[in-house]
Amino acid sequence: MTPLLEIRDLTVRFDVGDAELTAVRELSLVVAEGECLGVVGESGAGKSQTFLAALGLLAENARVEGSVRYRGREILNAPRRELDTLRGRRIAMVFQDPLSGLTSTLRIGRQLEESARRHLGMNARQAREKALEMLQTVRLPDPKHCLDLYPFELSGGMRQRVMIALGMICRPDLLIADEPTTALDVTIQAQILGLLAELRRLANTSVVLITHDLAVAAGLCDRILIMYSGRPVESGTTREVFNAPKHPYTAGLLASLPSLATDPATDLPAIPGQPPDALVTPRGCAFAERCEHVMDRCFAERPLLGGTRGRHAAACHLVSP
């Protein structure tokens, strides 16, 4: 079956002054119909850039190579008109900062109605009803009143609900949520994650959850892709990745997270060193300098994310010798 979204060998480079920064390096991934893929990595891992590039949303100084197929059709460098019907209608994005995703000078209702009229061809009355229905779906308190408010009049959690309502109004096939709860308080985060899980169940929308927070991904995702320095380093089902991580980076991250079960009397097993510089392209494995299992080969030869599609795999010489 054709996957919903298939990215092959995506490379994203930025010209920065006289240097070149490689944000994403030869990345491939697949999002199947109805599934939730978690893309996990630290700042600079390339997780946001991957999807901004796939949807043609990057700045002018970006150079993108590779292939991005939506239901089998190539959309990388597709004409603007084709992308416009896709973005918003079939693929929606929710960002970390909902203020930047909403228009600050338009009332909430107006923004939702505009999307309904433009993408769903509704008349004014239908669009108004649809907008109200969406605010109810995302469980905004007093939705009727909220239609007439401006984004700045809402709290961060309420704004994120509006963003999700805006993303879901056309019943997209794919919702890309980029750190949707990172700016929120823990109890509000729990509400939003519960809401995303519920919307998935109701609308069978595929979700890509971009996050730095392994715990957030664990609760929502079917499959996980771990990125490090622009490359995928591990992929598998959520259970496989969390219960039996193959890549030393994944294992290190999981071990270093304090949880409610951590013994406070012992030191946290921290990963030593710093994340690498994106301006430098290492010959071998980007994680080699921080890895406790490092071998000579790791500096000379780049490990690839082996395995056939869908299998638990890690880009590490330890697992795929």
Add this chain to the structure above:
Amino acid sequence: MTPPLLSVRSLCVDYEQRRAGVFGSRARTLRAVNDISFELAEGETLGIVGETGCGKTSLGKAVLQLVTPSAGRVLWRGMDLARADAATMTKLRSELQIVFQDPLSALNPRMPVGEIVAEPLRVHGADMSAQERRAAVADMFERVGLRAEMTGRYPNEFSSGQCQRISIARAMITGPKLLVCDEPVSALDVSIQAQICNLLRRLQRETGIAILFISHDLSVLRYMSHRVMVLYLGRLMEIAPRDELFENPRHPYSRALIEAIPEADPERGPLDIADALRGEIPSALDPPSGCVFRTRCPIATPECARTRPPGEGVSASHRVACHHWREARSQPL
């Protein structure tokens, strides 16, 4: 009896907000910290947790007199800091230090990091020669896990984790007795957070420094703290030893916070939307009457709107401000 290292009594912090209106400007008062009391012993870490607007940062700053409390007292070894004269306060500053959330903005970008770390010594260690200062800085660099030859570089040449080490070195160089850490790992990458947590704990073991550890992340807080204080809208909800608070929380808000922690465990699944705490955090400008938590509390009664629950002792070391803490345990959240 010797007084405790730090004793905070009924502390309040107010901010005045001026709003221009037709009939001149009107001032509204936002009470960020409301009647908070606690003590801190040498070598102890007290974790302060709460969500946006709960007053945790204001409390940390008021303890250090970086904002002026509007009521209440901060006693440092029994001495009221509000009454200390300028000369005494300057001297005391070497004992009271702070580390902020965003390490890069906390460091002067035009100053070599060695000078940044040496600056407190210039202010507080007047009798040191330049050579002694250099030696002290080099020694401090090693202690926080940086190489001494890095002192000539500028902040932008360091990663955020290294910048936080520099901030910690600057705070620790005068040999303080109290360190206020305001979300010290929240801005750092996951793989760096553990390094900084370990560093702070090692420095505490080496020096016996007391730490006020402010964080919204309960997992990190639990790992770092001996005791934990839970704040909501400027009020103290619950304070207890770490294990007591996490294993036997009495306040419905503490329980909700602990429930809401996402865990890196795929078996747990997402929190059921019905179990998540309802509603939004009210505005601190217009807090609810009675118990400030009642608008989101699953077990609130009319009583909670009428009177504010006093802080009651569950045990000598465990205080909770809830009318229903005795029944709350058996109630599902």
